[in-house]
Amino acid sequence: MNLAAVETPAGVVDLPRARDNLRRAAAYCRGHGIAWRPHVKTHKSLEMARLQLEFGAVGLSVATPHEAEVMSQVTDDVLVAHPPAHPSKIARLCALPTEVDIKVGLDSLDALRPLCHAGAAIGRTFGILVEFDAGLGRTGVVDVDDAVRIAECAASLPGGRFDGLMFYPGHIRIPRRDQHDRLARLADRLRRFLGALAEAGLPAHTVSGGSTPTLWDSHLLPGLTEVRPGTSIYNDRDILGMGAARRDELAFSVLATVISVAVPRQAVVDAGSKAISKEALASGVPGYGMLLDRPEVTVKALNEEHGMLDLSGTEWRPSVGDRVRIVPNHVCACVNLQDQLWGFENENGAVRPITLEGRGRGAPAAHRLTL
Amino acid sequence: MNLAAVETPAGVVDLPRARDNLRRAAAYCRGHGIAWRPHVKTHKSLEMARLQLEFGAVGLSVATPHEAEVMSQVTDDVLVAHPPAHPSKIARLCALPTEVDIKVGLDSLDALRPLCHAGAAIGRTFGILVEFDAGLGRTGVVDVDDAVRIAECAASLPGGRFDGLMFYPGHIRIPRRDQHDRLARLADRLRRFLGALAEAGLPAHTVSGGSTPTLWDSHLLPGLTEVRPGTSIYNDRDILGMGAARRDELAFSVLATVISVAVPRQAVVDAGSKAISKEALASGVPGYGMLLDRPEVTVKALNEEHGMLDLSGTEWRPSVGDRVRIVPNHVCACVNLQDQLWGFENENGAVRPITLEGRGRGAPAAHRLTL
Numbered sequence: 001m002n003l004a005a006v007e008t009p010a011g012v013v014d015l016p017r018a019r020d021n022l023r024r025a026a027a028y029c030r031g032h033g034i035a036w037r038p039h040v041k042t043h044k045s046l047e048m049a050r051l052q053l054e055f056g057a058v059g060l061s062v063a064t065p066h067e068a069e070v071m072s073q074v075t076d077d078v079l080v081a082h083p084p085a086h087p088s089k090i091a092r093l094c095a096l097p098t099e100v101d102i103k104v105g106l107d108s109l110d111a112l113r114p115l116c117h118a119g120a121a122i123g124r125t126f127g128i129l130v131e132f133d134a135g136l137g138r139t140g141v142v143d144v145d146d147a148v149r150i151a152e153c154a155a156s157l158p159g160g161r162f163d164g165l166m167f168y169p170g171h172i173r174i175p176r177r178d179q180h181d182r183l184a185r186l187a188d189r190l191r192r193f194l195g196a197l198a199e200a201g202l203p204a205h206t207v208s209g210g211s212t213p214t215l216w217d218s219h220l221l222p223g224l225t226e227v228r229p230g231t232s233i234y235n236d237r238d239i240l241g242m243g244a245a246r247r248d249e250l251a252f253s254v255l256a257t258v259i260s261v262a263v264p265r266q267a268v269v270d271a272g273s274k275a276i277s278k279e280a281l282a283s284g285v286p287g288y289g290m291l292l293d294r295p296e297v298t299v300k301a302l303n304e305e306h307g308m309l310d311l312s313g314t315e316w317r318p319s320v321g322d323r324v325r326i327v328p329n330h331v332c333a334c335v336n337l338q339d340q341l342w343g344f345e346n347e348n349g350a351v352r353p354i355t356l357e358g359r360g361r362g363a364p365a366a367h368r369l370t371l
Numbered sequence: 372m373n374l375a376a377v378e379t380p381a382g383v384v385d386l387p388r389a390r391d392n393l394r395r396a397a398a399y400c401r402g403h404g405i406a407w408r409p410h411v412k413t414h415k416s417l418e419m420a421r422l423q424l425e426f427g428a429v430g431l432s433v434a435t436p437h438e439a440e441v442m443s444q445v446t447d448d449v450l451v452a453h454p455p456a457h458p459s460k461i462a463r464l465c466a467l468p469t470e471v472d473i474k475v476g477l478d479s480l481d482a483l484r485p486l487c488h489a490g491a492a493i494g495r496t497f498g499i500l501v502e503f504d505a506g507l508g509r510t511g512v513v514d515v516d517d518a519v520r521i522a523e524c525a526a527s528l529p530g531g532r533f534d535g536l537m538f539y540p541g542h543i544r545i546p547r548r549d550q551h552d553r554l555a556r557l558a559d560r561l562r563r564f565l566g567a568l569a570e571a572g573l574p575a576h577t578v579s580g581g582s583t584p585t586l587w588d589s590h591l592l593p594g595l596t597e598v599r600p601g602t603s604i605y606n607d608r609d610i611l612g613m614g615a616a617r618r619d620e621l622a623f624s625v626l627a628t629v630i631s632v633a634v635p636r637q638a639v640v641d642a643g644s645k646a647i648s649k650e651a652l653a654s655g656v657p658g659y660g661m662l663l664d665r666p667e668v669t670v671k672a673l674n675e676e677h678g679m680l681d682l683s684g685t686e687w688r689p690s691v692g693d694r695v696r697i698v699p700n701h702v703c704a705c706v707n708l709q710d711q712l713w714g715f716e717n718e719n720g721a722v723r724p725i726t727l728e729g730r731g732r733g734a735p736a737a738h739r740l741t742l
Contacts, residue, residue, distance in 0.1 A: 063675065114692075260454060262479060262513060263511070266508075303541065333645065336675075337707075
C-alpha cells in the first residue's frame, strides 16, 4: 500500500526526516553533556519512543498517567512533568511497575503531600522536581523561598526524594535575536534558585529544561542537566516560522483530498479542525497550516471537516480528488487528533501504520478505584 | 460513582439539559413543518442519536464514512453532508447496509460521477443533494447553471437520484439584528436556485439547511424542508455569546482539576488544548472557555495539558485539587477530543459513561480495499 491508497484525512510521517531530527537532537545534547529526555506528548507512539531511547535518550518525559503507563513499557526512567492533583491520577502513578523510577514535577505542597503519602503507603519513592516559573507565567513557583520549602518537604517525606528543579521556557522563541534577553534573564533566575537550594543544603542534582525552540541554546543555561523537547521529532509551521527548523526537517503532514473547488480562488480539502488543530500561530501570521510542497498555499480557514486552501498566491488550480500534504501550525495537537499515523521511508514507496499507544486518557482510573 | 471520582480532564453531560435542548429543537421543527435531521458531528454518540430519533428526527446527518457506518445502526435515513472524494470513502458508503437510504451532498460533477458509478456497479442508488453556497464561501456551487448541470447528471446517471438542494449558512450568526439581512439574501438566493431547477424540470423535493445559530429562524427560509443542527444538543460559549442559547441550556462542560496556583491571579487546571479545543471565538471575545458556574472566570490561555484560568475578575481563589467545569468555545471540537463522556441526571448524583462510537475515522478503508 502507498500514500495514494491512504484514506484522508491522515497524519503521515516522513520516517527518514523524523530519524534525522532525533539524531540531530541527540548529537547536540551529547556534544554539550546534557541529558536528552524527549517529551512523548508530540508523537504518543511506542515506536518513536523506542527510537529515541535507541538514539540515546536517558528516559522519557510525559504529561499524563496514561502516557506514563504506556512509556513504562520501554523505559525505566519516566518524568511526569505535570502535577497529578487527583487521587485517581496518583493511584495510577503508584501502580506503575516498581522497577520504573518515576519523577514528578510540581510546584506546591498541596500537590506534593498526597503524592508522597500515597507512595509511602505502598513503599514507593517519587523523585521530585520543583518547578519554577521560567518567565512564561504558567506553572512554577515564583519565589525561591517557596522552592526551598517544597524541596525540604520532598526531602523529608517518606515517599519523596528531592531531585532538583524543572522549568518550561515556553515564552522564549529562539533564534529571534530579541529572545536572547529572555534567555539571559532565565539564566539569572535559574542561578538564583540553584543558589538558594544549595544554601539550604539541598543541591539540585537534576535541572530539567525543555522546549523545541530553545533546544539548540540549552548549553547557554548554566547548571542545566537535561532537556525535554517534544516537537523537534516532527517540527511544524510554528517551529519553521521562528527559524528553529528548516523546511527539509518537516517530518509530519496531514494528507488530504480536495473535495470542492466551487468557490473561486480556493480549494476545499477534507482535513478540517478534527484533523488539523484550529490553533492560531503565536506570531500572528494568519492561517492554520501550509502545503508541504507549496508553502505559498495556506489553510486560511477550518471547519470541522473542511479545510479552506487559499489559492490567491498561486497559479496552481487543483481538481476534486487531488491530494495535498498540509503542515499544521502545531503538530502535537494535530497528532493527538489522529487514530493512527502512516509512516514511509520514501513518499513514493510503501506506507505502514504507526500506532499511537499514548493517545487518549487510558482506562479511566475511576473504574479501578474505590473512593 | 459521582463527579468527584471522575478523573480529569473529562467531558461531562447534563442529561436533563441535553434532552430539553433536543425536545425544544424537535418541537420547533414540528411546529413549522420542517423535518429535523440533526447532525451527529457534535455528539458522535449512538445513545444521543437514539434520543434524537425517539424525539422525532426523520434521520441523521453525518460528515464522515465512519459516522455513516455507525449511525446506520440506528436509522435507515442518512445524509452524508460532505463529498466523498476518494475511492476508499466511496467504497465505504457503498458497503453500508442496503436498507439504509444514503443521501450525499456535493457540489461538482467530479464528486458525483465516481460515486454514482460505484453505486450502479453494485445496484445501489444514492440520493443527491446539490450544495449551493449560502454566502459562507466554503463549499457549494455559486451559479444556478452549475446546480442545474449537476442535478441533471444526478437524475440521469444510474446509481444517482436527484433529491434536491443543500446549503450551510455558517456565516449567519442569529439573532444579531444585522444578520437578518444575510438571512434575507440567503432566502433570495435559495429562491433563485429553486426556480432554475423547477424550470429545468428538476424540482427539489428536499431543501436541507443547517446550523444551530439559524435554527430558530428556519421558518423564514421559503422552501426549506429540513434542517441539520448539530451543536444545539449541548450548546457552547460561542452559541451562548451570540444569544442563540441561554446559560441553562449549556449541557456540556469539561471537568478539570486545579493543578497549580503558583502564579498570582491565575489558576492552572489539567484541561489544556488536548481536552478543550484551542479555537478562538469568531466574535473576537478573548479566551477559550468559561467556568459554568462562574462565567466571569475565563480560560485565558491553553497549552496541551494546561488551562490557565484568569482570576482577575473574581475574588474566588481556588486551591490545588479543586474542581471546575469549563464551557468550551466550540463543543463539537471538544467532544471530539474525549475518549468518552460522563453523563448525569443530577450533578450531585451518579455518573455513567457515554460512549462516542462515531469518533475517529473507523477502520481505515484502505485495509479493506484492493486499489
